[in-house]
Amino acid sequence: MQDASAWGASSPDRDARPASVGAKRGLAALPLVATASIPATDPDCTERLCAALGPGPFAKVFLFVTAEADLAALTAAIGDCFDASVVIGCTTAGEISGAGYAEGEIVAVGLPASHFAVDCLLVPDLTAIAAQDLIGETIRRRTALTAQSPGFDGEFAFLLVDGLSTLEDELTSALAPGLGPVPLFGGSAGDGIRFGETRVIWQGKALSNAAILTLVRTRARVKVFNLDHLVPTGRKMVVTEADPKRRIVRQINAEPAAREYARLLGKDPAQLTTFTFAAHPVVVQVGGRHHVRAIQRVDENGDLIFFSAIDEGLVLTLAEPQDMVAHLDRELARLSEDGAPAAILACDCILRRMEALEKQKYGALSQVLRNHRVVGFSTYGEQWNSMHVNQTMTGVAIYAPEGEAE
Incomplete structure (x- = not known):
């Protein structure tokens, strides 16, 4: 039986001021959500990725890493740009960048500390989940993050989990009571189409049989969603x-x-x-x-x-x-009915990508993803509230706060 101290932890990150390559060159205005992507084969991929992401400071940086990347080298080098506690991520079954569907890339998404407060909880061993301890620790983290973030009224939870663990159902069920009304979405880490080895990234290490829960509070408006095109x-x-x-x-x-x-x-x-x-x-x-x-x-x-x-x-x-291009465009357009989001962070099932390839709609779907500012990765499964699901896209649309431009 694990007690709460067994859960890996990072402290709430809103007040952290990690250095980055960009910060060393001087401050610049950040978008509400900063994004960047670089081919994993680029010999200077880490430095270029950090420079492209911007100066920070960031409450959290998510990395979605192609299975083709040298993960050990990446996790070691990223420490030259950011404090290791700021960066989490996972391996993918394909990436979603500013160009739409992508392969062989490293995609970074940064949440600026000016608008986001974040706390992360590592579940280090998915085969030994102590549900009551996990519930209690999640409630404590939620309560502390809320107290430390006055005026940050938007909230959601983001889950990254080893996609070959086969334990996502048990994990989401155990997390649900501790999250209460907080909407959750997430994705299972991938390994291309090999199904051999999947990893989550935590404090400079690549871990298997583990998951990372990210609790987010924000000044931005947010909407968690889940969609599929099946009848x-x-x-x-x-x-x-x-x-x-x-x-x-x-x-x-x-x-x-x-x-x-x-x-x-x-x-x-x-x-x-x-x-x-x-x-x-x-x-x-x-x-x-x-x-x-x-x-x-x-x-x-x-x-x-x-x-x-x-x-x-x-x-x-x-x-x-249904026609997946028309369906995706229609559903994402609904997220813009009260104003377009600054970005959509999404977890998209590998089977949707493969269907797009089979039906020769890959390019058209990429265009829809570009038009709606979607970034994220292709998964071995998706998490939505208390469920582990498949062949869906789930994510969060992030909007500028009321009265603010993007």
């Missing part, structure tokens, strides 16, 4: 044999899982690919809303391995996608 059909199936701990489905409708899924689609089981799963997801109904239970891959024995929680007796419904 349930009338075709249903029942999980009749499963290994819930490993997210494996062995039988559907009392038949071998992959073969039965393929039969319902009218496809050859041997032709099932990640693109198939992205184009023909299955959903479950929870609380009056359908949520995707995305299939990651087919095992050699015909089992289906899922990205999120699965169990025997669960009724799955096949879903069909």
Whole structure:
């Protein structure tokens, strides 16, 4: 049983004044949300990234790092720009930069200390979560951050978690009571399409089997959202044999899982690919809303391995996608009905990216992301309030405070 002192901690960062490459050149006006991206192959990528991000001071800097990067070198070098406690991040299954969908890049997002107050909590071992300790520590951090940030009335929580831990469902469930009314979004760290090794970045170290909860209070207006472009059909199936701990489905409708899924689609089981799963997801109904239970891959024995929680007796419904370009543009436009956000920080499922590639809509989706100032990364799953979900985009839209220009 862990006590609260076992949780990794960083103190509230609003009053921190970390030095950066930009700061050494003199102060300059920062945007409400500072963003930058650099190819990971650039030999001076860390210094150029820090310079592009701006002078700070930052309450927090998020790094979304391609799986192609030298993570050890990056985490060591970033200390030359910022205090290690200011920087957190994760590896990705693709990045979202100012150009839209990107590959092979390091994306940085900085929250200026003038408008944001931040506290972070490390969950160092996802296999040993002590729920009551975690709830108590989260409440204490929330209370302290609120007291130290008068006038910072906007708030949200941002979660980064090891995407191969298979423990996101347990973690979000444990965090929910401590967060109370604070809206949460987040993403599971990725490893491109290899599914081999995923990491979160904490105080200059790259960690596995860990998660980082960031509590944010801000003078800005914020809106946490979750969206998907999927419509349930009338075709249903029942999980009749499963290994819930490993997210494996062995039988559907009392038949071998992959073969039965393929039969319902009218496809050859041997032709099932990640693109198939992205184009023909299955959903479950929870609380009056359908949520995707995305299939990651087919095992050699015909089992289906899922990205999120699965169990025997669960009724799955096949879903069909709407036009994802039109849908994303429409949903993001709704976030601008009362004024366009300065930036949208988003976690976007890898299956959405793969569907865009399969349907040759990658460029069009990138344009939509650019138009709406979306930055972030592609994930192995998304967190939204108390749930771990798949094949969605979830994030936070950040607006200038009332009466202020961006």
